[in-house]
Amino acid sequence: MIRYIIRRLLWAVVLFVAVTVVTYIIFFIVPANPALGLCGKACTQDDVKRVQAYWGLDKPVPVQYLKFLERLVVHQSLGRSFATRREVNDIVKDAAPVTASLVVGGVVLWMLIAVPLGILSAIRPRSLLDRASMVFVLVGISAHPVWLGLIFSFFFGYKLGWFPITNYCDFINPSTDCGGPVQWAYHLFLPWATFAILFAALYVRMIRANVMETMNEDYVRTARAKGAPEHQVMRSHILRNAMLPVVTMLGMDIGLALGGAVFTETVYALPGLGKTAISALDTFDLPTVQGIVVFSTICIIVFNLIVDLLYAWIDPRIRLS
Amino acid sequence: MPFGRRDANGQPPLEIRDDELLVVDDLKKHFAVTRGIIFQKQIAAVKALDGVSFRVREGETLGVVGESGCGKSTMARCIMRLLEPTSGRVVFRGRDITKLSRADMRPIRREMMMIFQDPYASLNSRKRVGFIVAEALEVHRLGTEAEVKRRVQELLEVVGLNPEHYNRFPHEFSGGQRQRIGVARALAVNPKLIVCDEPVSALDVSVQAQILNLLKDLQEDFGLTYVFIAHDLNVVRHISDRVMVMYLGHAVELADRFTLYEAPKHPYTGALLSAVPIPDPTVGRNRKQIVLEGDVPNPINPPSGCWFHPRCPRFREGHCDVEEPPLYPFGDDHVAACHYPLERWPMSEEEMRMLPQSAVG
Amino acid sequence: MALLEVTDLRTYFRTDDGIVKAVDGVSFSIEKGKTLGIVGESGSGKSVTCLTIMGLNSKRTTITSGEALWKGKNLLTMGAREFRDIRGSEIAMIFQDPMTSLNPVHKVGKQLTEAIQLHRDVTKSQARARALELLKAVGIPRPERRIDDYPHQFSGGMRQRVMIAMALVNNPDLLIADEPTTALDVTTQAQILTLMQKLQEEFGSAILVITHDLGVVAEVADEVVVMYAAQVVEKGPVERIFKRPHMPYTWGLLGSLPRLDSVVDRLVQIPGSPPSLLNPPRGCRFHPRCPYVMDVCKADDPALLPVFDDSDHFAACHLDHETKDREAAKLIAGMMAQAS
Structure with a gap:
């Protein structure tokens, strides 16, 4: 180990x-x-x-x-920005929590959508729910986050006025004009939804496929032959095995998700890493760009490491070989 | 014809008789087990094949039996040079092919073909049967398009398929028919030697009989030589002239089929024979069965001395676990690697344990 | 009363290509403490028969009819709850591939205790003690250490032992073994078969063993059922089936088997391959491959009738008794002659 x-x-x-x-x-x-x-x-x-x-x-x-x-x-210094002469460390320090809020909230939301939907449609293939989730998947995969962001902000923000269209509020420290967990979540809800839909769609498909495949495994039949009730078979024998590849995928997709966050941040004008990097590119501000790349890389590497260790921990075949 | 000179690789010459098509000499294949943080260093070797020698005469069938992990498939692949052997020699028609380049190997590949176990996996599912069978002909540029087609149809007929099914895909055939396609493919270039790796173990008994009969017929018609690898002792005895028993990368016994099955010398051969279920309720239930204990050891860390000693009823401490047994001769063409060979057969496990006084020490 | 009495069992699967009649009118029974062997080639319906009895087919795609009376109660119409109490406790099952039949992410101990606690109101430590006892009974060395190992740390033979331990943990009255040794090497197969016979004496369970290997059946079974194309074509005591079979398919099976106790130059071969169950042939399902085929075989499905001199022996064939007796005697004599 x-x-x-x-x-x-x-x-x-x-x-x-x-x-x-x-x-x-x-x-x-x-x-x-x-x-x-x-x-x-x-x-x-x-x-x-x-x-x-x-x-x-x-x-x-x-x-x-x-x-x-x-x-x-x-x-441990990333240098100074060409454009603003600020320490890049500070720039990253300011932008990172925004992106982190977006990504973490987004991941939670996409898993909240994908896990139940994937499992339910695997249990009842070709049912109404399965077909509906298929439609969701198709839409989710085909819609570009920028387009989706615009549509969301137009309908839910502008027309209905349910959610704010831009602006970011700190989770704890009200450094900006607004703050606190409620305001934070309120302001981030549309970005989260925009960000989560693509991945939720991909994960519904993946979870559905995994669960269906696992349901046909011999050891699931063994569990039923033991007389285990269906909910126990599902919890103890199907889900545990079906979720193994999901954990790995999640680790790999964190990098992808950081990339996807760029679009969402741009649409909702969130001052996160993505938006900062794009502005820095416009001014050929190498230290800032490089700083954000370095920081993101470290994040992705750390995430992958955590996921690999997690995987080894939940899958004895890896842990013990 | 004695192989008079020292061969190209500087190894001592082998005596090869004229009728010996294939000579395998001390063939080894070790797979490296590596470990390391950045630089992988070899920490151990899986001795999949650890010094196997035998000779196959033209027109005969040598059967190779053994349990999974005994190295029989590795051996087949080393003979075909689908795997590079770690050491040892494979001499085919008097020529050492172990060190030949790819280009030099090509004409030889025409003369030795292989039939695989899984008729589902070994045929490309997107190619038509005609193409699959003709591929070897085309690789070796034998004949024009029309000639190739005629030859393919002839081959399909030879193996008992409808020549009109030339344009079908493998999935349109049953398991047995697919194995026939595999046989036709192997026959396409008129090989001398066919190495069959578990050719019937994926098939049902009735279909298995069809393929075994087909292989026998083809051998007679075309003078083929087979190396026939299987785990099923019944099948091997049925088709072979001589049989080699393998255990943990070694040949433990080699004899003609009657001698091997009626007077085995190695306790492992005995145990294998007695473990085979007999489809006759009276004979089957009354025979003396030897049930071996434990599993085949890990080839990364094989036992000292005789490879079979941890499971052997005849094990003698201080001898079997120290000295590796050579292949002792027992009459005509019968060799077995055991210090305390069986005196008679059949024998029960208890009888096996009792060694005659003369043998002890 | 027989322990399990199966009557006219039919299992049809709905597929995209149509209805596959995987089991089509199968009847047999098992007595307490006895061993019944079902032999047949792949696709003959032998495994589906057992999965149906165990209620393990997917309900959405399966149509089942007939009766499977377990101690007088029909398993096929039983409520899910009641059935669950029988499954794993009174009837247990082991499967062909021990490599995939154990859950890779749970320790074997946990998988065993799960089987116990599903049916018995015992504490964790009691269940663990029982699991240990069974692991010892099936011959796993150092069970107190191996109980906390994962399945991938066991060899194939050892995993099948774990499966057997798991099946026997609740002292079942019937153990269904679906090709229990097919995935194993011959010496391991001998170990497992010996173990099963030893445990049968100890636990007194009846065994239903499904296999394609006539040798295995001859070795362990008291009664034999021969299946072909979703139907029973012959059944009877093991001696009769191997010494005086009355159905050309059984002859073909016996003749096509290369065997250690006899030497033949050419094996008897059954031409062709088994029919599709989407659209089985009319009349006797074996007639397209049968060397004795008559006109009546192409029209009428032969009934499974008792062989005239033995009420325990049934065969489904239109041939007259004399011919069948003669041909069977010839086949067996041929084998015996070559055996000596």
């Missing part, structure tokens, strides 16, 4: 280096000089050179990358 964890951690480091290197390369392939933007329109050639020297942009890319790594490892 310890060996397994060490191996996973080492792989995480490799993954981390790979992701940041790729971000660097992409950034420098883009034909734009960040120093020019930083300096402003009135700058002379000499000014630009000075700015480049100040930010270290005159050094070769590998050196810049190593400097970035050094800063990160030694000082």
Whole structure:
């Protein structure tokens, strides 16, 4: 088990280096000089050179990358934004809770929809409920979150006025004009729904398929042959096994979900990581982009690690081999 | 014809008689078990096949029996070079094929074909039967399109299928018919040797009889040589001229079928024979049965000395668990790897335990 | 009264291609403490018969009729609750593949105690003690340690022992074993069959063993039922079935078997393959493959009638008794002659 964890951690480091290197390369392939933007329109050639020297942009890319790594490892610092001169650490610190609220709430919502719907439609295939859930799945998979977000905010926000269309409220500390758990959830409800529908649809399908497959397993028949009542067969023999792959998928989809959060944040103007990254891209603000990439990568790696360990814990075949 | 010179790989020459189509010499296949955080290092080896030697004469059938995990399928794949053996030699028609390159192997692949166990999995379900059977012909560029088609139809007829079904897909056939397609595919290029890996174990008895009869007929008609691998002792005895018994990657006994089944020397062979249910209620219930205890050991960590000693009723401490038994000869072409071979047969488990005084020590 | 009396059992499955008559009019009975063997090839309906008796077919797609009287009560019309009390307690079942028949995520101990606690009002520790007792009885070494292992830590033979322990934990009156040794090696098969016979003496359970292996049946069964294409074609005491079978399909089965106690050059082969159960042939279902086929076979389905000199032996065949006696004697004599 310890060996397994060490191996996973080492792989995480490799993954981390790979992701940041790729971000660097992409950034420098883009034909734009960040120093020019930083300096402003009135700058002379000499000014630009000075700015480049100040930010270290005159050094070769590998050196810049190593400097970035050094800063990160030694000082745990992601550097300063080109655009606002703020510490990227602070930018991430501000944006991360917003994205975390969106993603965590979204995951909870999508599992709340997908688990019961998936199980019920697996138990009664071709029933009305199964067919209805199929329609939901088709709509959920085909609708783009941006479109869905616009529709939701138009109907539920603008027409019916049930929910606010934009704005984010802190969960605890009312740093903004609003705050507290109720306001937080109230403001986030539409983003959550928008964010959750695609994944809920995918997970309904997956859970339905898993449960149906598990219902045909020999050990389920064994359980029935023992005289176990149906609810016990379902709980103890079907669900436990059918949910194993769901746990893995959830771990893998966290990365995907962070990507999906970008759309939702844009539509509802939530000041999360996605929106911040997009604004940073507009201004060629490499440190901010890089900082968000690094932070997201770490999050995804940590999540995957947790999920793998969780999986090993619930599946004895992995734990004991 | 003595194989006079030292062969290309610098190994001592093997004596090979003219009628010996296939000679397998000390064949080993070890699968590495690796562990490591980044750099995988080998910590152990699964000795799937650990030094098996035998010879197959032209036109005969060598049966290979053993329980799951005894290495019989690994051996088949090593002979066919579908797996690279770890060491040892496979000499086919006087030529060591173990180290041949892919290109040099190609003409030889025409002469040795394989029939697999699962008639469902071993045929590509998206290809028509005609294509499946013709594939080998086309790989080896034998004949024009019309000739290939004629040959395929001829083959389908030979194996007892309707030649008009040339254009059908495998799923339109029953299990037995699919195995016939597998046989036709193997026959397509007129091979000398066919390695059959559990060809009938997925089939029902009535269909199994059809395939066994077919294989026998084809052997007579085309002078084929078979290496026939199965776990069913009845089937192996029915089809084979000589039988090799395998246990944990080793050959433990090899003899002609009558000798092996009537006067086995190795206690494992005896146990296998006595474990086979006999479809006759009086004979079956009155015979002396030897029920082995325990399971086949893990080939990662095989027992010391004789591989069979932990389960053997004739086990003698200090000898069987120390000294690996060589293949002792017992008359014509009969060898068995046991320090305390059975004196007679049948024998009950209790009788087996009682060794004659002369044998002890 | 027989322990289990099955009369005219029919199990039809609704599929997209039509109705598959998987079991079509099967009758047999089992006496207390006896062993009944059902033999047949794949698709003959032998497994479905047992799953129907156990009520383990999916209810949505299955149409069942006939009777399966368990101690006088019909299992097929019994309420779910009542049936559940019998299943696993009075009738227990073991399956073909011990690799997949145990739940991979639960310890074997938990799976055993579950079976006990479903039917008995005992504490956890009592149930565990009983589970240990059974694991010991089926010959699992060091049961007090193995009880906390997971199924994947056992070998195939050991898993089948665990399955048997689980089935016997409530002292069932009937143990249904569906191809219990098919997935096992021959030496392991011998261990399991020996164990089952030993436990039958100890527990006094009747056993219904389903297999395609005539050898296994000859070895363990008192009575034999031969099934072909969803129907019973012959049944009787094991001696009769193997020594004087009265149905050409049984002859074919016996003749097509290569066997250790005789040597033949060519096996008797039954031509063709079993019919589709969507659309079985008219008349005797075996007639397209039968070498003795007559006109009447193509028109009339033969009834399962007692063989004239033995009221325990039934066969479904239009051939006259003399021919059947002669052919059976010839077949058996042929085997015996070659045996010596």
